[in-house]
Amino acid sequence: MRLRVEFTTEPFDLDEPPGHALVAREVIAGARLDAVDVGPFGNTAEGEESAVLTAVADVLRRTIDAGATRVSLQVSVVGPGGAGTGERPAGGGEGER
Numbered sequence: 001m002r003l004r005v006e007f008t009t010e011p012f013d014l015d016e017p018p019g020h021a022l023v024a025r026e027v028i029a030g031a032r033l034d035a036v037d038v039g040p041f042g043n044t045a046e047g048e049e050s051a052v053l054t055a056v057a058d059v060l061r062r063t064i065d066a067g068a069t070r071v072s073l074q075v076s077v078v079g080p081g082g083a084g085t086g087e088r089p090a091g092g093g094e095g096e097r
Helices: 019-030 049-065
Strands: 002-010 034-038 043-048 070-079
Touching: 002 019, 002 049, 019 034, 019 043, 019 049, 043 049, 049 070
Parallel strands: none
Antiparallel strands: 002 043, 002 070, 034 043
16 A cells, blocks of 8 residues: 655754754655655655655654654555555455454
């Protein structure tokens, strides 16, 4: 399935991007994601489920290590995946993986 992640890191600095924000940009730029939009007040990217979830875990780890005191994020399902993408069958619940 395809996912969209939207996230921000804090604290903000309006004069120059803080280190944790630069790290977040680096993670997203290096991930296998598309539809990437990096901005001063938030970041958005889309991709296949495994790529998005890997990037989210990396963003959390690395931005906190770089000084972020808060990481706010939202992950949304935006569409089905293609063959071989790990798409779950219809009706599959947590216990059916």
